[in-house]
Amino acid sequence: xxxxxxxxPRQFLDKVLEPEKESDHICWQCEFLKPVIKGSSFPPADIxxxxxxxxxxxxxxxxxxNVVKKxxxxxxxx
Amino acid sequence: xxxxxxxxxxxxxxxxxxxxxxxxxxxPYEEYCKAAFAPGHEMGKPESLKGIRxxxxxxxIFTPHSVANLAELGAEVIKVEMPRMxxxxxxxxxxxxxxxxxxxxxxxVTGTGYGFMNANPNEYYISMDYHLxxxxxxxxxxxxxxxxxxxxxxxxxxxxWKQSYRxxxxxxxxxxxxWGGGFGYGPKCFGGSYDILGQAHAGLASVTGMHESxxxxxxxxxxxxxxxYSGTQITFxxxxxxxxxxxxGLGTMIEFSQVQxxxxxLGHTVPMYGRFGIVRQRWxxxxxQLCVHGIILCGKSDFPDSINPQDxxxxxxxxxxxxxxxxxxxxxxxxxKPDLYSSYKKHKERVGAEAQVDIYAQLxxxxxxxSRSEVVRILQNEGLLCEPVMNDRxxxxxEHYRQRGTVRWMEDPLFGDVLVQGTYSAGMLSKTPxxxxxxxxPVGADNVKIYHEMLGYPISKVQxxxxxxxx
Amino acid sequence: xxxxxxxxxxxxxxxxxxxxxxxxxxxxxxxxxxxCANCGTVYAIHMIQGHMxxxxxxxxxxxxPDTSPLYADKPLEGYINFPSGMEGRTxxxxxxxxxxxxxxxxxxxxxxxGRPLRGWRPQPKSAGxxxxxxxxxxxxxxxxxxxxxxxxKIAKGEVKDW
Ligand code: SF4
Ligand SMILES: [Zn+2]
Ligand SMILES: [Zn+2]
Numbered sequence: 233x234x235x236x237x238x239x240x241p242r243q244f245l246d247k248v249l250e251p252e253k254e255s256d257h258i259c260w261q262c263e264f265l266k267p268v269i270k271g272s273s274f275p276p277a278d279i280x281x282x283x284x285x286x287x288x289x290x291x292x293x294x295x296x297x298n299v300v301k302k303x304x305x306x307x308x309x310x
Numbered sequence: 311x312x313x314x315x316x317x318x319x320x321x322x323x324x325x326x327x328x329x330x331x332x333x334x335x336x337x338p339y340e341e342y343c344k345a346a347f348a349p350g351h352e353m354g355k356p357e358s359l360k361g362i363r364x365x366x367x368x369x370x371i372f373t374p375h376s377v378a379n380l381a382e383l384g385a386e387v388i389k390v391e392m393p394r395m396x397x398x399x400x401x402x403x404x405x406x407x408x409x410x411x412x413x414x415x416x417x418x419v420t421g422t423g424y425g426f427m428n429a430n431p432n433e434y435y436i437s438m439d440y441h442l443x444x445x446x447x448x449x450x451x452x453x454x455x456x457x458x459x460x461x462x463x464x465x466x467x468x469x470x471w472k473q474s475y476r477x478x479x480x481x482x483x484x485x486x487x488x489w490g491g492g493f494g495y496g497p498k499c500f501g502g503s504y505d506i507l508g509q510a511h512a513g514l515a516s517v518t519g520m521h522e523s524x525x526x527x528x529x530x531x532x533x534x535x536x537x538x539y540s541g542t543q544i545t546f547x548x549x550x551x552x553x554x555x556x557x558x559g560l561g562t563m564i565e566f567s568q569v570q571x572x573x574x575x576l577g578h579t580v581p582m583y584g585r586f587g588i589v590r591q592r593w594x595x596x597x598x599q600l601c602v603h604g605i606i607l608c609g610k611s612d613f614p615d616s617i618n619p620q621d622x623x624x625x626x627x628x629x630x631x632x633x634x635x636x637x638x639x640x641x642x643x644x645x646x647k648p649d650l651y652s653s654y655k656k657h658k659e660r661v662g663a664e665a666q667v668d669i670y671a672q673l674x675x676x677x678x679x680x681s682r683s684e685v686v687r688i689l690q691n692e693g694l695l696c697e698p699v700m701n702d703r704x705x706x707x708x709e710h711y712r713q714r715g716t717v718r719w720m721e722d723p724l725f726g727d728v729l730v731q732g733t734y735s736a737g738m739l740s741k742t743p744x745x746x747x748x749x750x751x752p753v754g755a756d757n758v759k760i761y762h763e764m765l766g767y768p769i770s771k772v773q774x775x776x777x778x779x780x781x
Numbered sequence: 782x783x784x785x786x787x788x789x790x791x792x793x794x795x796x797x798x799x800x801x802x803x804x805x806x807x808x809x810x811x812x813x814x815x816x817c818a819n820c821g822t823v824y825a826i827h828m829i830q831g832h833m834x835x836x837x838x839x840x841x842x843x844x845x846p847d848t849s850p851l852y853a854d855k856p857l858e859g860y861i862n863f864p865s866g867m868e869g870r871t872x873x874x875x876x877x878x879x880x881x882x883x884x885x886x887x888x889x890x891x892x893x894x895g896r897p898l899r900g901w902r903p904q905p906k907s908a909g910x911x912x913x914x915x916x917x918x919x920x921x922x923x924x925x926x927x928x929x930x931x932x933x934k935i936a937k938g939e940v941k942d943w
Binding site for chain 2: 806809810885886887891892893894896897898899900901902903904905906907908909910911912913914915916917918920942943
Binding site: 279282284287288289290291292293295 | 521523582583586587588589590591592593598664
């Protein structure tokens, strides 16, 4: 069970979706990233997650070797 | 009398005498089609695959359907089943209750479920425990007299039993051998095959259903559509192999992996991933390439008083298509939302995902105080493409399908009256239509016909095998 | 992932002890109030991505719940359960199998257009050697009572084409 005390819904969701990787992607701060969750073994090893904005409703695989530093639809997660 | 019989005048021949007359005599196209295809009169016409004999050591729907296609086109098919048991599909019926009896004389209270329908029609049913060394000879004799075989055992099983392509091609070099199963050779060669596996493993289920953002989950089609689809793909392979054999005199082995089958119908999914790394997602009842082109929910059911939930609750969906600019403009006019048109004048603007959410929401808002048939009538009257989403009962009652024979009653010679939707997987053929002689037969029903009359084993032998449950 | 509300509300001196299941289809991302299928106590919950973010918090008596669980049971009392569609307790499930789906073979002798079919058992033996079956169902010989009933139906005009 995840302790929810004092967390905003967004912070809680971040705990549920605790990512597998760390990198310099701006996407980590972005509302639209759906990260590869810690411990999941299925998705290809070289992505940090999926961008749910740029090609929505399709998901764009955000590669971990192409670090996104700037993005035209970036939205700070709340 | 002196007239040279090799000479004849056009005036003496039956039929039209001039181009004009020919045109006058031509029936209207509608009439022509009715006469050419004549549903219900298939039996008087020739069969395109007559003379082909096929063995079917198959189970469930996928591999049987590859052979059912041949049988409906006139091939003589020998379905080989396990003695006293039959194809497991015979024991599979919706909600475990719709059977036709009997399964076999020794099992008078067991029946064959409607789940078996369309998978093995027009076939001769024999039983054989072919992995027994004692039955090998009969199996090989059948191979020598047949054009091919479809089997569905785990990879290598028939090889272990000395009846794989490597063995049977020595007996019959013209033999066409089909293996159909789950993964085929490769790292995942283990395991059987199921429709749901095909839908899941090929990526089809992941793009079926509502989008995650709409609360959707991966969805499998309720019916075993990939079983039917991949069975038909095998039939293509068989027909191509027969054409090749007509040219070279040689058989072929077809290795068909069901999990590969559905990748074919996924269209842009794979190249799009290859180009951008985009993972295709579900988009529910709408369309990712066209808008408006989807299914909407209307406010009122067409049958609010029915006790059948399919009628009472679900007779509320209609498909609407108006993706051309002019059609979309007309649609916005009908629903009295001119703003909607001015916001999304170009298709490029409409087809975007956010735009679709907006557009369909407004359409459903317009439809919320109308019944499905009202919506359909209003849009059709304005010349737009709109049809109700029909359930089974409505399909049954649909005059279009009745006239074309899509759904029809047939009195099976052995089991009686059944409503069938069979014989349609190749469209209508004017000269050599598909047809249904019988839906299926009991386990071993044709043992005497095949073992005795065709292969020439004495009745005493057949009886002996039967008593030992080898057949 | 599926969470539950284990209701411990005191009912006549005993804990309610009912497990209300929060099916993921409805509750995956959900905020609102839901009743206990047994005692009717209303709880407020907020679920995010299948995890309980807030709640369950008991609401004052008389609160109208937004929804009900689809299914609930009392695991400590054996097989007591609340299947879907119990008025005021559980949510109706629209696709409930119809009354005719009983899960047991349904014996019929005639199709919906009134013509005979072999939908009942046991069937009289008709095979010869080695499981052999003829190509025709000799109804008059094998099942004379069905054949007679069929003649009656024909006479009464109950046999239709569609
Ligand atoms: S919108 Fe931009 S920043 Fe946000 S996840 Fe997508 S690519 Fe990254
Ligand atoms: Zn055996
Ligand atoms: Zn309670």
